[in-house]
Amino acid sequence: ESLTCYIQDLRSLGAKRVMLKVGGYDRKELELVLRIASAASVDLVTFDGAGGGTGNSPCRMMNEWGLPTMFLESIVWDILDKMRREGKSLPGTAITGGFSLEDNIYKGLAFGAPYISLVGVCRAPMAAAMFSKMVGEGIKKNDVPVSVKKFGSSAEDIYHDMQDLNLMYGKEAENIPAGATGVFSYLNRVSFGLRLMMALNRKFSLGFIDRTDLIPLTESAKGLLKGPWL
Structure with missing residues (x-):
């Protein structure tokens, strides 16, 4: 009740969008x-599983405490499905925690469809920002890290995407911080990787991604899908 009142107060103060972010609590919460x-x-609720960090989390908490993301997403999916069958309006929902590249992002979208x-x-x-900041400092000092020297010694050599930034911003692209690049x-x-995976699965819009794109490799994964999977 207090949270609902607080949300109403925020809207009365002019907030156009209200979003919540929560960790891996138990099913009731x-x-x-x-x-x-x-x-x-509420416009969006984000659920953060392990390993990921909500709030001021120590590293051990971020990596090892809480619900693993796929189990958390499964519970949230079940609750949203139950609410839909009850005729409740569903808030926008996001899942996070341990996602990094296009393959696991695709799996997260497929597993959460159509609710998440x-x-x-x-x-x-x-990590990309921090490492690229270090690379940028190395370029200025003519001391590029050994791990990227094979690509070159300038931003244009190292970052293929500088071509896109130059097309969008012209000479101003030179002033973009290395971390942002x-x-x-x-x-x-x-x-690009996500679009490629969608094309390979013949899913040409995000709305077509669903659980039929997933094939479980373990009994635990098969149990989470709760239904036909092949």
Whole structure:
């Protein structure tokens, strides 16, 4: 009740979008959050599984505590399916925690369909930003890290995506921080890879991705799918 009132207060103050982010709580609390979000017309609820970190989390908590992301996504899916059958409005829902590249992002979207339509990434783009910042500093000092020297010694040599940035921003692209260039390059790679996987699965729009795209390799995974899978 207090959370619903707080959301209403935020809207009365002019908030156009209200979003919640929660960790891997038990099933009762997860359902409570979703029902509050439905009643209060929350725009997005993000569920963060292990390994991922919600709030001021120590590394051990981020990596080893809480529900593994796929188990968390399975529970959230079941609750949303139950609410749909009850005729409740469903909030936008995202899953995050351990996603980094296009293959596991695709699996997250397929496993969550049709209720969970967003996958969040955090540590991977942060790593891209931090490493690229170091590369940028190396370029300025003419001391590029050994691991990237094989690509060249300038931003244009190392980052193929600089071509895209030059087309979009012209000479201003030279002023874009190296860390931002790294994030742009990482997201470009993930975007291309995801589109490629969609094409290979003959899914030419995100709305067509569903659980029929998944084949379980273990009994545990088969149990999570709860139905025909091949």
